[in-house]
Amino acid sequence: MRSFVRPFVIMLAVVLTVACATTPPDPSMLNGARKAIELAESADAAEYAPIDLRLARERLQAAENALADDKPQEARRLGERAELEAQLALVRTQAALARAELQDKQEELDQIRSDLISVFGKDALQP
Amino acid sequence: MTSWNSFARPLSIAALTAAAVFLSACVTQPPRDNSALRNLDNDLAEFRADTELSDRVPLELASAERAVRAAHSEGLSEAELSHRIQLAGKRLEIARAEAFRVQAREQTAALEAERIRLLLHASRLEVRQARREAEHALLQSQAASEEAERTHRQAMTASQLREEAAQREREAREEADAARRLAESRASEIELARREAQLATEAAESLRRRLEYLELRETDRGVVITLGDVLFASGETILQPEARQQLPDVVELLQGEPGKQVRIEGHTDSTGSTSANLRISEQRAEAVKNALVDLGVDAGRIRAVGMGEDFPIASNDSAEGRSRNRRVDVILLND
Numbered sequence: 001m002r003s004f005v006r007p008f009v010i011m012l013a014v015v016l017t018v019a020c021a022t023t024p025p026d027p028s029m030l031n032g033a034r035k036a037i038e039l040a041e042s043a044d045a046a047e048y049a050p051i052d053l054r055l056a057r058e059r060l061q062a063a064e065n066a067l068a069d070d071k072p073q074e075a076r077r078l079g080e081r082a083e084l085e086a087q088l089a090l091v092r093t094q095a096a097l098a099r100a101e102l103q104d105k106q107e108e109l110d111q112i113r114s115d116l117i118s119v120f121g122k123d124a125l126q127p
Numbered sequence: 128m129t130s131w132n133s134f135a136r137p138l139s140i141a142a143l144t145a146a147a148v149f150l151s152a153c154v155t156q157p158p159r160d161n162s163a164l165r166n167l168d169n170d171l172a173e174f175r176a177d178t179e180l181s182d183r184v185p186l187e188l189a190s191a192e193r194a195v196r197a198a199h200s201e202g203l204s205e206a207e208l209s210h211r212i213q214l215a216g217k218r219l220e221i222a223r224a225e226a227f228r229v230q231a232r233e234q235t236a237a238l239e240a241e242r243i244r245l246l247l248h249a250s251r252l253e254v255r256q257a258r259r260e261a262e263h264a265l266l267q268s269q270a271a272s273e274e275a276e277r278t279h280r281q282a283m284t285a286s287q288l289r290e291e292a293a294q295r296e297r298e299a300r301e302e303a304d305a306a307r308r309l310a311e312s313r314a315s316e317i318e319l320a321r322r323e324a325q326l327a328t329e330a331a332e333s334l335r336r337r338l339e340y341l342e343l344r345e346t347d348r349g350v351v352i353t354l355g356d357v358l359f360a361s362g363e364t365i366l367q368p369e370a371r372q373q374l375p376d377v378v379e380l381l382q383g384e385p386g387k388q389v390r391i392e393g394h395t396d397s398t399g400s401t402s403a404n405l406r407i408s409e410q411r412a413e414a415v416k417n418a419l420v421d422l423g424v425d426a427g428r429i430r431a432v433g434m435g436e437d438f439p440i441a442s443n444d445s446a447e448g449r450s451r452n453r454r455v456d457v458i459l460l461n462d
Contacts, residue, residue, distance in 0.1 A: 077210040084217035091224040098231035105238040112245050120252045125245075 027067065030079040033060045036086035045089040048096040052089035056082045163212050164198060170219050171195050180226035183233075187222035194218040349387065352377060352457040353440075354415065359453075364410035366418055374415075377457060378422045389424070390458040391416050391431040394438055396449035401435060409433020415455050 037056050045053045063078035116124040171191060175181050181188050194215035198208065342353040354377070358370040381389055393408030393415075409432065416431035441448035 077206070081210070081213055081217070084214055084221065088217055088221050088224060091221050091228060095224050095228035095231065098228045098235065102231045102235045102238070105235050105242070109238050109242050109245070112242060112249070116245065116249055116252070120249075120256070124249075124252060 026072075029072070029076060030060060030063050030067070030082075033063065033079045033082035033086065036083045036090070040086045040090040040093065043090050043093045045086075045093040047093075049089040049092035052085055052092055056085035056089055059085055161208070163209070167195055167198060167212050167215055167219075170216070174219055174223060180223060180230065183229040184222050184226045187218070187225045191215065191218040191222045346458075347461075348390075348458055349461040350380075350459040352380065352459070354455045354457065355451075358415070358455060359411055362407070364407060364414055366414050371418065374418055374422055378419060378424055381419070381424055381428075381457070381459065384459055385425075385428075387428075387462070388460045389419075389429045390460055391419075391429060392438075392456045392458065393431070393433045394440075394452060394454050394456065395436045396439070396452040397436045397443040398449065405433050405435035407433070408435050411455055415457070419457075 033056070037053070037060060040049070040053055040056065059078050059082035063075045063082055066072075066075035066078055113125060174191070175188065194211070195218075198211035198215045200211070203211065342355070344351045344353070354370070354373065358366055358373075360367060391412045393410070393412030395404040395408050397404075399407075412431035412433055416426075416429050419429060420426045436443075436452070439448075439452040440454070441451040443449050443452060
């Protein structure tokens with residue numbers, strides 16, 4: 001009778017222990033935010049979207065703190081915001097680069113037009 | 128009663144109010160007067176209306192709309208609502224930034240197309256200009272080439288003349304060479320003839336000298352060559368060295384008539400005994416014979432004899448006469 005009860009009790013104790021250990025914070029929860037920040041950094045967001053990048057980093061830090069404080073709900077929300085802020089930093093960086101490229105192209109075109117006029121006369125741009 | 132009524136009425140009102148408050152709080156979330164959510168809706172509507180931007184980013188727009196709807200979900204806690212509003216706002220900003228990016232890239236592509244068009248246009252202009260210049264150059268070069276053609280023709284004529292002159296010069300040179308060769312050959316013929324003549328003259332002269340030097344006499348027996356007494360010292364029978372210089376001429380004469388026999392006769396003057404003179408004359412004739420054989424005359428043709436003192440050609444009374452009598456005669460005998 002006693003030999004039946006004892007393994008059951010031990011198993012129960014183990015299950016409870018494991019459950020209690022995993023319930024608190026899963027650090028992979030913030031992986032999306034970390035990845036997004038890395039992407040933004042590698043795209044040179046520190047140069048073109050420094051405020052967005054800084055917000056994202058601080059938000060991630062806060063999320064990690066929340067995770068450490070055993071506040072998974074808050075950590076999730078902070079992580080999600082950090083991820084979107086990092087994405088925004090990336091897109092703004094890409095947009096800034098695209099605008100710079102556009103400006104270069106515009107200048108190049110202006111140069112070509114003035115070259116054409118100087119070489120072939122003022123009617124050079126007429127088709 | 129009035130006192131209860133007057134007391135109870137306010138109480139009941141308060142109770143009703145409290146109950147109503149509790150009820151309303153429990154049954155429904157109050158329709159919140161949330162300005163943040165309204166602002167979010169306005170931002171979304173505004174972006175959607177700006178089709179110049181929103182049409183460029185359908186995916187990002189959809190994400191933003193989903194996020195806004197999520198913020199409108201029923202039964203959200205205050206914190207979750209605020210969180211979702213924040214997220215949706217970020218989604219909208221992302222959509223707008225992406226739209227700017229796409230727009231810039233499209234404009235860049237349009238400028239690039241324009242740049243290529245202008246470059247093509249430029250090359251067409253260059254070609255047109257080059258063609259005009261080429262036509263101009265062609266006209267000029269046609270004029271120039273006609274001029275060049277004339278000069279060329281003249282040059283042709285000149286070169287033909289030069290060629291002809293060169294040909295003539297070659298021919299003339301060949302003729303001159305032939306003439307020179309001819310002249311040389313003629314000259315050599317003349318030279319040859321002259322030399323032959325000279326040789327003949329020399330030979331004749333040498334023969335004459337020899338004939339002068341040798342005493343030759345035609346006799347009935349044949350040609351007699353007399354070698355003087357210089358051949359031998361007095362009383363000697365051995366040829367003196369000078370005699371050997373005369374002998375080749377004698378040999379030449381003898382070899383000129385190879386078919387004739389040769390008789391060599393030794394003679395003395397009358398001084399001394401007859402027998403001694405005979406012996407000496409014989410020995411002297413023999414010495415001359417030996418010398419002639421040494422010089423190549425066939426020994427079989429020659430017969431040497433001593434004649435003694437019996438056939439003088441001059442008087443033995445004078446020294447000169449005796450000298451002439453001391454002699455050796457070489458006779459080329461007639462057949």
